[in-house]
Amino acid sequence: MKRLCTICAVFVVIALLIARYAPEDSPSADGESHAWETGVAAAAAASGDYLLLVNADNPLTDGAPDFEIVSAYRVVPLLNRNIELEAGTLGALALLFRGARDAGIENLVVNDGYRSRAEQQRIYDATEDKAFVQPPDCSEHQTGLAADIAARGVDRDEMAGSAEGQWLAENAWKYGFILRYPPDKIDITGISYEPWHFRYVGTEAAKYMFENGLCLEEYVDKSD
Numbered sequence: 001m002k003r004l005c006t007i008c009a010v011f012v013v014i015a016l017l018i019a020r021y022a023p024e025d026s027p028s029a030d031g032e033s034h035a036w037e038t039g040v041a042a043a044a045a046a047s048g049d050y051l052l053l054v055n056a057d058n059p060l061t062d063g064a065p066d067f068e069i070v071s072a073y074r075v076v077p078l079l080n081r082n083i084e085l086e087a088g089t090l091g092a093l094a095l096l097f098r099g100a101r102d103a104g105i106e107n108l109v110v111n112d113g114y115r116s117r118a119e120q121q122r123i124y125d126a127t128e129d130k131a132f133v134q135p136p137d138c139s140e141h142q143t144g145l146a147a148d149i150a151a152r153g154v155d156r157d158e159m160a161g162s163a164e165g166q167w168l169a170e171n172a173w174k175y176g177f178i179l180r181y182p183p184d185k186i187d188i189t190g191i192s193y194e195p196w197h198f199r200y201v202g203t204e205a206a207k208y209m210f211e212n213g214l215c216l217e218e219y220v221d222k223s224d
């Protein structure tokens with residue numbers, strides 16, 4: 001009996017320690033996390049790697065870049081809990097989702113983020129219409145810098161004309177994201193219009209591209 005009481009006491013002490021040190025701003029059930037939003041987003045803005053251009057002409061021949069890929073679970077709303085993103089991208093995305101909620105848009109959800117090369121190969125092989133899928137090493141999803149954002153209750157085909165799609169197209173730049181494949185740049189990007197695919201480039205570059213109507217290919221060209 002004495003031994004049992006000792007074990008109970010140990011559990012009580014552990015429980016008290018957990019209660020004492022649990023961070024007050026740990027991710028809440030609705031996906032908000034203040035720690036992510038401040039620290040990680042600031043680090044994101046400082047890095048030039050976020051301008052990495054990945055497309056059919058610029059494949060990831062040396063493999064995916066050495067970015068920190070982290071779980072997005074409980075940071076932003078997800079289609080499934082296995083979705084991952086590059087750390088800075090995720091921090092900025094949390095801010096975007098908060099901005100959307102402040103604007104009355106509460107049904108956004110991340111459908112897809114980081115993909116390994118093997119996953120990209122599998123998706124490419126399984127997709128009949130290649131207009132919306134890149135071969136392995138040619139997809140931004142292998143960097144973790146791209147997120148596919150959907151709106152619950154809105155079909156993919158109707159995303160562009162929806163309030164959610166329009167809010168994203170008009171406001172994503174404020175959080176460092178660009179609508180990566182706009183309808184008027186198909187001849188340059190080589191990719192069909194994807195109103196759901198947003199790419200993190202940092203706030204400075206995103207603002208410039210939005211204000212000057214440039215896609216990433218044009219912006220990177222200009223920077224050379």
Ligand SMILES: [Zn+2]
Nearest residue numbers: 146147148197
């Ligand atoms: Zn995508």
